[in-house]
Amino acid sequence: MVDIVFVEPSGNRVAVNINEGWSLMQGATTGGVDGILGECGGSCACATCHCYVDEDRLGELPAAGESELDMLDNVAAERRPNSRLACQIKATAALAGLVVTLPDTQE
């Protein structure tokens, strides 16, 4: 299990204990985190699980693939250098304590 801290659009912080191998989107939606939709169910097709990853730890994550980078062009909120799609990031022990901030809007 991996602890990930999600910061909801309201600023509320929710710590979720996610199974290794699950995506951060699955962890957030099953963990009751507000501000994330995941309309396509994790297919990298809708860009409604947009998140901002703690910039200092961005380098610890596997780099975004081409289709994720393309889909990030379509996020509803501002795209920033630390923008990622939560459905494309798998929880691993290395990510323990990662802070993931959700944008004001996903649609």
Next chain:
Amino acid sequence: MSESAAQPGIVIVGAGQAGLQAAESLRAGGYQGSITLLGDEHHGPYHRPPLSKAWLAGEVEASQLVMRAPELLARKGIDLRTDTRVAAIDRGGRLVQLADGTALPYAGLVIATGATPRLLSLPGADAANVLALRSREDGAAISDAFVHCRAHNRPVVVIGGGFIGLEVAATARKLGLSVTVLEAAPRLLARALTPRLSDWFADLHRGHGVQLVLGARIGHIETEGGYATAVLAADGTRYPAGLVVVGIGVTANDRLARVAGLECDRGIVVDDCARTADPLIAAAGDCTARRLPDGGMLRLESVNNATEQAKSAAAALLGQARAFTGTPWFWSDQFGWKLQMAGLAAGADRVVLRGDMQGASFSLYHFQGDTLRSVDSLNAARDHLTARKLLDAGLSPTPAQAADRAFDLGGLVAKT
């Protein structure tokens, strides 16, 4: 009504993608009354797109399909009631009659009852291992049957070469099962794709070892002790089967609305803003048929349509007209290829290829005269997203620009 009863709020019939979206959009739109989300399944809202892929392959567990945790719905003041079947809608009394005999008053109602897979009416079609895919349980049953087929070296026969059938076939092949797809039409995905792409998908499936039979005429399903053992074609060909998956389309769940006197035409008829003729009732998702401003009817079965119509339905009950006029989009995942479709090809008379259909990615641009109507992209997310922006803005590249990979189509959007 007794004075102690709470003020009636909004009742949503159906707790799928559209029902959930309507509930959340009502809250986001400032609605402060009660919201009751009624689902007839045992679970709360869950992701359906993985059902034909990761769920069938056994790669995800049920809890990974959960769309919203119950505590988040509670925090938003959305009262989710699962295992709750609706018997009737009483428009005069503004009541939803539940199957358990109780009734819920409503001030506004959203119908988001989804659709039901069409069944075969053939001898043997009621066998225990003739299955359709709609729900989590359907997927679990097919997944179990896959395990059985693998253990006993039995083939899978898929009836219907549409998206569901082909995704199931691709998942079965990925698991190493022998698969035959029987399609009645002369080509795959005939309702959604133009012939060139149908042929490409046929090559894709054949290349991965799927036995494809186009123009198939099915006679009956052979059974033994209540289990299907083979599908018999009208020409006498026998396709042995340890599992038969039927993917021949869906029927809109419009019965409640029809019985309540709302107009239905292969779906609950709604306008661009998801409104029915009853100002207190909106409908969204697979259960609807949209009447377009020109009088034509449009039925879309997709996540995008469910969420967009649900946003419109919520707005309608808040007294706003929010038309769903955005470009419809859709996707399908098969054998590592992602098809993404933007717009509707109906009426198109010219197809232009961008990229190489034998290569790693390409898109087909469908024009009606000089006007871009739709774009189908394979492993080309950027083309797809640009197409949505072009179509949303009513912009058309020239066919020559569309065909030229060196030409930046996104630049056309940026210029305006």
